[in-house]
Amino acid sequence: MMEVVWFKRDLRVADHAPLVEASRRGAVLPLYIVEPEVLAGEDYSACHWTFTAGCLRDLRRELAALGQPLVVRVGEALAVLQQIHAEHGIARLWSHEETGNAITYRRDLAVGRWARAAGIAWQETPNGGVVRRLQGRDGWARQWEARMGAAIVPAPEGLRGVGLEPGAIPEGRELGLGPDRTQGAQAGGARAGRTLLDSFLAGRGARYHLEMSSPVTAVNSCSRLSPHLAYGTISTRMVVQRLREQKGRAWSAFDARLHWRDHFMQKLEDEPAIELQNFVRGFDGLRENDFDGERFAAWAEGRTGYPMVDACMRCLREMGWINFRMRAMLMSFAAYHLWLHWRPVGLHLARLFVDYEPGIHWSQCQMQSGTTGINTLRIYNPLKQAEDHDPEGVFVRRWIPELDGGYPAPIVEHTEAVRAARARLGEFRRREGVWADIQQVARKHGSRKGRAPRPKRMAKQQLGLFDGEAAG
Ligand SMILES: Cc1cc2nc3c(=O)[nH]c(=O)nc-3n(C[C@H](O)[C@H](O)[C@H](O)COP(=O)(O)OP(=O)(O)OC[C@H]3O[C@@H](n4cnc5c(N)ncnc54)[C@H](O)[C@@H]3O)c2cc1C
Numbered sequence: 001m002m003e004v005v006w007f008k009r010d011l012r013v014a015d016h017a018p019l020v021e022a023s024r025r026g027a028v029l030p031l032y033i034v035e036p037e038v039l040a041g042e043d044y045s046a047c048h049w050t051f052t053a054g055c056l057r058d059l060r061r062e063l064a065a066l067g068q069p070l071v072v073r074v075g076e077a078l079a080v081l082q083q084i085h086a087e088h089g090i091a092r093l094w095s096h097e098e099t100g101n102a103i104t105y106r107r108d109l110a111v112g113r114w115a116r117a118a119g120i121a122w123q124e125t126p127n128g129g130v131v132r133r134l135q136g137r138d139g140w141a142r143q144w145e146a147r148m149g150a151a152i153v154p155a156p157e158g159l160r161g162v163g164l165e166p167g168a169i170p171e172g173r174e175l176g177l178g179p180d181r182t183q184g185a186q187a188g189g190a191r192a193g194r195t196l197l198d199s200f201l202a203g204r205g206a207r208y209h210l211e212m213s214s215p216v217t218a219v220n221s222c223s224r225l226s227p228h229l230a231y232g233t234i235s236t237r238m239v240v241q242r243l244r245e246q247k248g249r250a251w252s253a254f255d256a257r258l259h260w261r262d263h264f265m266q267k268l269e270d271e272p273a274i275e276l277q278n279f280v281r282g283f284d285g286l287r288e289n290d291f292d293g294e295r296f297a298a299w300a301e302g303r304t305g306y307p308m309v310d311a312c313m314r315c316l317r318e319m320g321w322i323n324f325r326m327r328a329m330l331m332s333f334a335a336y337h338l339w340l341h342w343r344p345v346g347l348h349l350a351r352l353f354v355d356y357e358p359g360i361h362w363s364q365c366q367m368q369s370g371t372t373g374i375n376t377l378r379i380y381n382p383l384k385q386a387e388d389h390d391p392e393g394v395f396v397r398r399w400i401p402e403l404d405g406g407y408p409a410p411i412v413e414h415t416e417a418v419r420a421a422r423a424r425l426g427e428f429r430r431r432e433g434v435w436a437d438i439q440q441v442a443r444k445h446g447s448r449k450g451r452a453p454r455p456k457r458m459a460k461q462q463l464g465l466f467d468g469e470a471a472g
Pocket of ligand 1: 212222223224225226227229230254257258260261262264322323324325327328331353355356357358360361364365368
């Protein structure tokens with residue numbers, strides 16, 4: 001019989017309570033399962049695997065130093081676990097809770113049913129500030145603080161191994177993934193994560209609050225920890241505790257974003273349907289029947305005729321990362337100017353973001369499209385974004401060399417497109433029942449720091465969206 005530690009989006013040995021607990025009970029099988037169903041998901045792409053494989057190589061090395069290298073198996077999770085149980089016997093299954101997409105959610109339910117039926121205790125531990133089976137948002141921030149302040153769990157001193165063949169860490173093409181088109185994307189692995197945190201706190205981040213919004217400066221002044229947090233090579237608590245050793249505006253701005261991370265992920269944890277459905281169901285039908293494939297292709301390929309939009313998309317396609325403000329602009333342009341539904345737009349972005357994190361991603365996609373109902377309507381003007389954040393045109397010229405000849409005219413006119421978008425949203429918001437839906441979303445998901453939505457403000461602001469939440 002063996003203790004199986006199932007690694008998912010927690011690819012580290014430090015601050016890993018399940019690993020430590022398992023190591024106290026008996027021989028440990030540290031397991032990573034490469035799941036074809038996850039890889040085949042519409043939100044998955046080769047860049048995710050490249051990063052994951054880097055993390056797995058590092059994790060294997062670190063676990064080997066403790067006494068048992070990481071075991072990698074390819075197959076559906078349930079089938080892999082069933083086989084291990086049949087051949088070796090699983091005493092207990094250990095893992096961190098995962099707030100993933102619909103595929104991993106369904107898989108966890110199936111594994112849970114099987115484990116119960118087979119008499120195997122599956123011990124799940126929270127992985128950050130997201131609270132499972134949360135009853136309501138009141139007091140959530142306090143719970144988050146308590147979790148972030150808890151002692152970091154040191155890596156186990158050693159592991160009693162199980163002597164299983166570790167198995168190869170496959171290449172993307174062996175898994176049937178297409179080519180990874182990113183160049184200069186970030187490397188996976190706990191070592192790379194620690195190095196990033198060190199360099200950010202030692203100087204790179206000193207002007208974070210001033211330089212996070214421009215794509216010219218953000219690339220160096222933001223932490224770039226997002227893929228590491230998404231795949232768990234470092235825990236949020238480890239980052240928060242290191243960060244709080246320093247004082248200053250840059251660090252408090254960074255602290256707030258780490259809080260938002262879990263605040264947004266909590267929404268998907270509480271309501272998995274928001275990956276697929278509008279937060280406010282009264283907005284169903286708002287864009288569903290208006291999808292224009294040509295507009296989508298122009299946006300996705302970076303040829304909308306708006307230099308800042310196109311430069312951001314081309315930069316993202318190559319690097320697998322772009323900063324928050326430019327992500328918000330890309331999303332807002334697709335949703336308002338091009339009137340595209342957030343789901344296909346969000347899927348395209350998910351495949352491009354190395355740091356794809358379903359909980360943040362789908363909440364943000366809906367927020368930047370106006371379907372949450374509770375957030376201030378932010379329609380970014382791409383011309384103003386260029387003036388404010390790339391006044392010399394350095395960024396735009398780097399990514400659009402044909403700007404001085406052969407560059408297309410804008411596919412939509414800004415003022416006209418925004419006017420039409422506001423009118424359509426306004427029409428939906430005035431429909432019967434929509435206001436009640438919005439209040440329900442506010443009760444369930446809204447930050448308790450902001451003001452609650454009130455009908456009076458709604459009338460005054462025409463669209464009446466309230467700024468109850470951080471927008472980044
Ligand atoms: C449409 C859209 C989609 C997004 N999708 C993702 C995604 O799939 N994965 C992802 O990690 N982030 C996503 N973000 C949030 C944000 O843009 C990235 O977290 C950030 O740009 C990552 O770079 P960084 O690590 O250098 O961030 P930093 O500015 O250094 O922030 C540190 C960490 O805080 C968290 N964070 C920062 N900003 C936000 C925010 N606004 N909301 C929630 N958490 C935040 C992230 O974990 C980030 O790594 C999305 C934003 C938008 C507008």
